[in-house]
């Protein structure tokens with residue numbers, strides 16, 4: 563079957579002689595909030611047996627008249643290599659909210675995926691999204707929904723957070739049915755609330771569990 567072959571083809575990692583399928587947790591973060599969510603999501607992925615998170619970032623974009631950034635990030639997760647899109651069993655994509663939408667580096671990345679779209683590289687793979695905003699009503703849901711649209715064009719199976727997660731009904735900050743989120747306020751170093759962290763882990767777990775089930779013989 564197609565999905566079976568996909569997991570079998572996934573580069574993955576080895577643990578105790580067992581092939582581990584990998585979920586790509588891919589994000590852009592300038593101030594660190596989206597990166598904090600990404601780490602919780604990765605923890606959730608790793609809680610699923612035989613599944614592992616692969617954390618990757620996206621570089622900033624600059625106009626042609628500006629100097630280019632170093633080809634390797636100064637800290638944190640490495641930049642994505644395009645081949646990793648084919649290798650992953652699922653994708654979880656994160657972006658800060660910019661004027662109620664995804665940040666330019668994430669849109670730039672998506673706009674460059676014509677070859678992957680034509681080849682169906684992501685078709686049939688589960689995908690989810692996450693974001694961070696400064697303010698409570700600053701556009702989390704519009705950002706999350708707009709990030710899902712191009713993933714649907716790629717044939718991804720969109721995964722959200724169900725209300726069977728108790729924290730979704732209790733949160734007084736981030737966490738939405740459309741994806742994980744954080745309300746960062748004005749400070750760059752704001753920590754996730756317990757509910758935001760729980761819901762981010764739940765999203766990672768849920769996506770990894772669905773990828774695992776899709777790949778089962």
Ligand SMILES: Cc1cc2nc3c(=O)[nH]c(=O)nc-3n(C[C@H](O)[C@H](O)[C@H](O)COP(=O)(O)O)c2cc1C
Nearest residue numbers: 591592593594595596658660661662695696697700
């Ligand atoms: C150009 C720009 C536009 C932004 N637009 C919004 C917005 O529409 N709503 C909001 O609540 N926060 C907005 N923010 C704040 C960021 O979404 C917020 O600081 C987020 O937590 C940053 O994530 P990061 O720390 O991972 O970079 C904006 C920030 C910048 C720089």
